[in-house]
Amino acid sequence: MMEVDWIWGLGGGLLIGLGGAVFLLGNGRIMGASGILGGLLDGSGRSNAAERIAFIGGVVLVPLLIAFSTGHAPDTHVTNNAAVLIGAGLLVGIGTRIANGCTSGHGVCGISRLSLRGIAATGVFMLAGILTLAVLRQLMGVI
Amino acid sequence: MLRILSALCAGGLFGTGLMLSGMTDTAKVQGWLDIFGNWDPTLAFVMGGALIPMAVAWRLTAGRRPAAGGSFPAAPHQELDRRLVLGSVLFGAGWGLAGLCPGPAMASLSYNGWQGLLFFTAMACGMMAAPWFSRHLDRAAANA
Numbered sequence: 018m019m020e021v022d023w024i025w026g027l028g029g030g031l032l033i034g035l036g037g038a039v040f041l042l043g044n045g046r047i048m049g050a051s052g053i054l055g056g057l058l059d060g061s062g063r064s065n066a067a068e069r070i071a072f073i074g075g076v077v078l079v080p081l082l083i084a085f086s087t088g089h090a091p092d093t094h095v096t097n098n099a100a101v102l103i104g105a106g107l108l109v110g111i112g113t114r115i116a117n118g119c120t121s122g123h124g125v126c127g128i129s130r131l132s133l134r135g136i137a138a139t140g141v142f143m144l145a146g147i148l149t150l151a152v153l154r155q156l157m158g159v160i
Numbered sequence: 161m162l163r164i165l166s167a168l169c170a171g172g173l174f175g176t177g178l179m180l181s182g183m184t185d186t187a188k189v190q191g192w193l194d195i196f197g198n199w200d201p202t203l204a205f206v207m208g209g210a211l212i213p214m215a216v217a218w219r220l221t222a223g224r225r226p227a228a229g230g231s232f233p234a235a236p237h238q239e240l241d242r243r244l245v246l247g248s249v250l251f252g253a254g255w256g257l258a259g260l261c262p263g264p265a266m267a268s269l270s271y272n273g274w275q276g277l278l279f280f281t282a283m284a285c286g287m288m289a290a291p292w293f294s295r296h297l298d299r300a301a302a303n304a
Contacts, residue, residue, distance in 0.1 A: 022182060026202040029181020030209020036173030037210065038217035043166030045226030047233050048174065050263035055287040068167035073266060075171025080179040081270035090271035091179060094187035094259075099278060101257055106265075106279040108254025110286020113262055115294055116247025120261045121174070123248075124207065129214035132236040138248045145252025146193040153257070155196045160257060 037125055044068060049122020050076070051113035059114070101160065116142075162228040175267040181206040184268035186259025193256050243297060 037048040046068075053069045056062025062069055084090035096102060113119040116138055118127065123142075127135015153160045182188045182202055191200025221232045255261050258279055260268075265280050272279075 022188075022200075022202050023205045026181045026183075026205035027209040029177040029179070029183065030206035030211075031213060032173050032177030032180065033206065034177075034210035034213035034217075036170045036175075036177060038213045039166060039173060040170035041214075041217045041226075041232070042220060042224075043170065043227045044163055045228070045230040045232050048170060050174075050261070050266060051287070054262060054266065054284070055290065058284055058287045059291050061291075065163075068163045071164045071167040072171035072174075075168045075173075076175035076178075076263070076266045077269050078175075079172035080175045080184075080267050083176065083179060084271050091182065091185060092187075093185055093268055093272045093276065095272055095275040095279070096186070096258060097275060102275055102279045103282045105254040105258035105260065106282025106284075107286040107289075108250050108257065109261060109265075110254075110283040110288075111290045111293055112247045112249070112251030112254060112286075114247070114287050114290030115297070116244050116251055119251060119263070120255075121263050125210045125214055127236070128207075129211045130218045130236065133238045134236055134240060134244055137240050138244055141245055141248035142252030142255060143193070145249045146256035147195055149253050149256030150190060150194040151196050154190075154194060160190075 033121070033125060034129075037121070037129075040072070041126075047122055047126045048072075049118050049126060051110075051119040052117070052122055055110075055114045096160070098160075112142075166228050174263065177206075177210070178264050178267040181209075184264045184272070188259075189261075189264070190256065190259040242301065243294065246297070 040046050040048040053072050057066060057069050118138060123135040123138035128139060178184055183206055188200050188202050192203035260279055265283060268276050269280060
């Protein structure tokens with residue numbers, strides 16, 4: 018299974034980067050999922066709300082169309098623990114907005130322009146994630 | 161109109177890439193972070209794949225203007241502040257906890273059940289509350 022997973026990963030990754038390239042070269046904007054959504058929600062992105070909504074529409078609806086037309090949606094293995102989902106969602110929402118970026122903005126777009134802030138943020142959130150798994154899964158066995 | 165079409169197209173590519181790469185599978189994302197367990201390297205291939213077109217795109221911005229008008233983002237500032245670090249720590253903890261970050265949370269909304277919807281709702285609430293936290297953080301820094 019691992020042998021094909023990396024090919025799908027690489028191919029999907031190229032599409033992600035292509036999306037970022039279109040948003041940059043077309044709209045002149047950095048493709049950061051948390052910034053695009055967060056700016057809509059806290060009102061700071063009101064001046065270009067239409068293109069934010071269009072971007073989010075594409076992100077949500079194209080996978081829906083693919084799943085619908087192929088009759089097959091990928092497994093997400095998402096937890097059924099509501100407390101974990103709420104806690105994690107709050108942390109991701111607050112954290113990405115305070116840090117001004119997530120895996121797409123700081124990770125993909127930041128690293129590819131060799132931004133020190135992007136590289137540092139990516140290193141920090143990866144380390145925090147690794148630590149979370151190490152403690153909560155490997156040591157305590159709760160997630 | 162061009163801006164809307166371009167944004168829709170970018171979002172579609174982004175969502176499709178997230179779906180096909182396996183990044184909406186929380187087991188693969190947590191597997192990447194679980195270096196002391198059953199480690200899954202897929203995310204490295206996704207990130208590597210995504211960096212290639214993006215690095216080319218940044219090169220292409222030199223001496224040009226965006227196709228739909230306006231201007232390209234200014235050069236990033238280089239200082240690392242407490243917001244960047246603290247925010248990234250909180251984000252990373254939440255990312256590890258559920259295996260979802262903002263992009264995949266949106267891309268998988270249609271097939272991630274009530275769980276995906278609950279995560280997304282909590283994330284949206286967090287994003288709306290974030291400016292309040294940011295102001296608090298700044299005030300604490302000013303008083304320190």
